[in-house]
Amino acid sequence: MSRPSPDHRPSTTPSGRPRPSIPGSGLAKGLAVTLRTMTKKTVTEQYPDTQPELPPRSRGVIGLFEENCTVCMLCARECPDWCIYIDSHKETIPAATPGGRERSRNVLDRFAIDFSLCMYCGICIEVCPFDALFWSPEFEYAETDIRDLTHERDKLREWMWTVPAPPALDPGAEEPKELAAARKTAQKLAAQQQAAQEEPTAPAEPQEGES
Ligand code: SF4
Numbered sequence: 001m002s003r004p005s006p007d008h009r010p011s012t013t014p015s016g017r018p019r020p021s022i023p024g025s026g027l028a029k030g031l032a033v034t035l036r037t038m039t040k041k042t043v044t045e046q047y048p049d050t051q052p053e054l055p056p057r058s059r060g061v062i063g064l065f066e067e068n069c070t071v072c073m074l075c076a077r078e079c080p081d082w083c084i085y086i087d088s089h090k091e092t093i094p095a096a097t098p099g100g101r102e103r104s105r106n107v108l109d110r111f112a113i114d115f116s117l118c119m120y121c122g123i124c125i126e127v128c129p130f131d132a133l134f135w136s137p138e139f140e141y142a143e144t145d146i147r148d149l150t151h152e153r154d155k156l157r158e159w160m161w162t163v164p165a166p167p168a169l170d171p172g173a174e175e176p177k178e179l180a181a182a183r184k185t186a187q188k189l190a191a192q193q194q195a196a197q198e199e200p201t202a203p204a205e206p207q208e209g210e211s
C-alpha cells in the first residue's frame, strides 16, 4: 500500500504511476518549515556558554556530611551497584566518670563513591538514618580518566557546599526537633557567655610597699 504524500494527495496516480510533482514544491515546503521555526521561541540551551536552569532537587552528585556519619554501613549495603566504599576502625573512649564503662565508636577511614557505576537512584540518601548524604545539582565533573570518577571523602565533602538549602516549612508546621535542639544549645551558650562577661572582676591584690 502506498503512503499518502505530506500534502494529503496520493503519491501515485490511479494507474499506479508516480504522480508528477509540481516544480519547486519541495523547496517551498522546506522554506515554509524554516519560516515557521524561525518565528517560534528557541528552546535549545547554549550550554556550556549558558548554564542550564536546573530544578533545585536535581540529582547531580552526592555530598557527604561526614560529621553525621556513624559508619553504620546501611548506604553501602543497600546500594544496588555496590559503588560505595567505606573503611573504618573502632576506637575506645575512656569512661567519663570513675568506675564508668568504656565505650567504643566507629571512626571513618574512607568513604568513597564511584560515580562511574552509580545510577543515581538515591537509595543511599533515602536509607541514611543520620542525614549524612545529600543530593547536589552539580553535574560538571566529567573526567577523561574513569578512575577519577571515584570521589573520596574530601571531594564528597566539598560537594556539600553546593547542596541547596531545604525548602521552607509550610506555615504553621512543627519545627524540626534538630533545629529546636540547636537553638536551645545556642541560647544556653549565649547566656553562659553573657553571665561570664557580667561577672564583676576581683579587685587587684595590693602590691608590697603600697599603702
Ligand atoms: S545513588 Fe544509588 S547507585 Fe548511586 S551510590 Fe547511591 S545507592 Fe548507589
Ligand code: SF4
Binding pocket: 068, 069, 070, 071, 072, 073, 074, 075, 076, 086, 127, 128, 129, 130, 131, 132, 133
Ligand atoms: S548510611 Fe549514612 S550514617 Fe550510615 S554509613 Fe552511610 S552515610 Fe554513614
